[in-house]
Amino acid sequence: MFFARVGCYALFPSPANPMADKYIQIHAGMTVEEVEAILGKPNVSDDPAQKSWEEFRRVPGGGMHGGIITVKFEGGKVIAAEFEPVNLPGRLRFPR
Secondary structure, eight states, X not given: OHHHHHHHHHHSOOOOOHHHHHHTTOOTTOBHHHHXXXXXXXXXXXXXXXXXXXXXXXXXXXXXXEEEEEEEEETTEEEEEEEEEEEEOSOOOOOO
């Protein structure tokens, strides 16, 4: 039984969060241009000291994966980055 579950997971893994893949590429000391090469132009806030991006994708079953990345800059270089993941299940069921 254990091997069957592991095998199924290997064949049908849960979809990766697209923003998590991008977030792990951001490092202290990167320039604004290097960050924008990974994330594109900011689509939430575009202040010289702090920029934010959000992205969401639908996944099989109707759920959504994504999140918000906020990067803080000082002197045009990354000093901090935060990632707030959002993983919504496909079908929410509420008790009646």
